[in-house]
Amino acid sequence: MVRGTDASIRLLKAVEQGMDNYRILEEWGPGTFGDACLVEELKGNTQYVIKKVECMDEREANLAAGEAAPLLRLRHPNICAYREFFVTWDNKISALFFCLATDYCAHGDVAAMVRRNRQRVQNTEEKVIQVLLGQSINALIYIHQQNLLHRNLKPSNIFLKDESTFLIGDLLPERLLSDEMRIEKRLGDEWRLWAAPEAMTLTYSEKSDVWSLGCVLLEVMSCSLYTGEMVASLLREIRAEPLCVGKLVPTLQAIGGYPAGLCQLLPLMLQIEPEKRCTAIELVGVPYVKQCLALIGSTLSGQKKTLPSGAIAELEEAGVEKTLEFMQRHSDFEDAQTAAISHLSAYARHPDGLGHIEEIIALVVQAMRLHCSSLDILLDGSKLLQDLLTQALEHGYEGESFTSNDLVVTLVAAARSFPHNMSLLSVIYRVIIILCTNEAATEMLGKAGFLEGVAKIMGRVLQSREMCVSCCRLLWSIGTAEGSPQRVWLELAAPRILPLLSGYMGDPPVVEVACGALWIMCLKGCVAESDTV
Structure with missing residues (x-):
């Protein structure tokens, strides 16, 4: 059985234990995708709806389970949340079912x-x-x-x-x-x-x-x-x-x-x-x-909620734990999130920061997602993420943060929200470079379309030295990531490298990183003869 709060997602194959945790109250019969029933949890007496979708075989059930994992993480006031999923075998009809338990809404639809x-x-x-x-x-x-x-x-x-x-x-x-x-x-x-x-x-x-x-x-x-x-x-x-x-x-x-x-x-x-x-x-x-x-x-309406005067003052003496509690209490308030992120930045290279890295990253990502139109939160949040992940890398820490789909998706969304803000893009790229040390994160970035965007953006950022450096370093990271589908993205970016080099021939640091990116592209066989003309 898989719950949204589990640290790791696992699938219980062909067992009936999942349904044994519930008491069936009503059978609603066939729906669009299968049977549905109203159930009550045996331990907590909470009511849920369980949908049963017939699968062709165990392979399909496993694939569905893998794709369902992100659905368990959805937490939004206007989304009917999934609580768990499991696979069960129905002996009566010899069929395998993929089951999802979701919140029950008694007021209809x-x-x-x-x-x-x-x-x-x-x-x-x-x-x-x-x-x-x-x-x-x-x-x-x-x-x-x-x-x-x-x-x-x-x-x-x-x-x-x-x-x-x-x-x-x-x-x-x-x-x-x-x-x-x-x-x-x-x-x-x-x-x-x-x-x-x-x-x-x-x-x-x-x-x-x-x-x-x-x-x-x-x-x-x-x-x-x-x-x-x-x-x-x-x-x-x-x-x-x-x-x-x-x-x-x-x-x-x-x-x-x-x-x-x-x-x-x-x-x-x-x-x-x-x-x-x-x-x-x-x-x-x-x-x-x-x-x-x-x-x-x-x-999203543009009308910002603000905390009462003096409420932010409680952060002045707050440590990491109190600051995280403050962020959770006031997640809807942009000024509260801005102040909390600023306060946490002082702990980015402090032992307390590393000790709470998962909680800090989760709440910073939440703030960036909820306040996606706030450039200040996106920029300050990205800087804090960069500092935290750098600290984690230096200490050999590789927790869930490096493979967090929420983190990857939020960074990609932030980059797309402000595609012409070079300061924000440069910081996001530096965070991505750190994430590319992890194979799973690199794969997620590819699926999210971010790596393709790197090749496209290189054509219009030649005037920004900082962005050129970030792009070249990112291409190096992509090229050296084991097991990633890097060839596709490197081939797209290859034609952009020579114009970049010719524009910065008098700038040794830029030439160095650009040559490094070009070398890894050549090593991977991603540079065509036409790219060097």
Whole structure:
């Protein structure tokens, strides 16, 4: 059995111990992906929902388990959290099941809310839509920052924790959503209603989730105007006809009574071509979405929460433990996180800092993730991470920090948030250089698309000496990392090295690191003859 708090992820193969920890309260029968049931934990009496997905064989179950591990680490106020997963063998039907235990939301889901409003022929209140939209966008941005996708967002997968809190749920391992035959068997026509056009060929991106959220938004806005069958027909038309969604806007404004700002979100989210469709983070720049985010108190709205005067003063005499407690208590406050990171920087090379390195890194990463629009937090946080990891490396410490997916994803997101800030990029690159001493971290960076970005950025940073040095050192680290898929990234970067060298021929330190990068590229056979011309 695997829990989100476990230090290491392990899979219990073909055992029934997992279900033995629960008392089944209700059997809900077949769902989109398999059976589901409401259970109660025997020890704590907490209620959960367990979803059972049939696997073709043990190999598929193991692959699904590996992909599910990041889902266990998702912690966000608008995501229905997974508590554990396990594999069980059903003797009655001789089948292997991958099981996921998730929080139970007793207040239903958005699909049920829509049905109630449709039966009463009444509009969904605009404030309810604003809360739903703000919390869903907030959650999607967080999911995407973790380098994950939902792939199956629809009204029945957005739950109500209470009257004013929506939770996105039913995130599944990619393995269970990547086979066309099983998609047809498990999802059928209903899935097609909410899935983006490109998803029909099992091609997914962050924008695929935005399309699905746009479909949910249309469903919620049309309760008094259309039946369920009519909405289904509309969604099919929108997927086939680019101009269809634009024609809906006047109707939703005039008859539905919704403001123009809300109605005009639909064409932004329901563009057939992904290139023309907004990402979740791009929606944050839309004024109406900013209002929704401000309503729910999200820092993404640009309206910062600040601590009462004098509250930060408690850090003056605080040690590491008290500072970490302060960060946890005030995670939503940008000024609190900025002050705490600054205070912790004094401990980066202190024994107390190394003794709490895992906790410090986890909370700094959390601050950088929650306040991703704050350049100060991203820059100061990255500097602190660099100092801590350098200290760890010098003392031969290789804990979970070096293979933390959260750390890698957060650094990649920070670099993408401020792609033209050379000071931030240079620090992030120095942190990445340290991480590249670990094979697993290098592999994660490759999967996150960061290493490909290094090659691209070299073409536009020649005027920044600091960035040129950082890029060359990073290429050296990539090239010397054992077992990493370095050749691909080195080949992309190779054509950039000679222009860099010619631009800094009078600067020996730059020439030295550039020659080192060029040497490792040649050693790996990544420099083509055309690159040297």
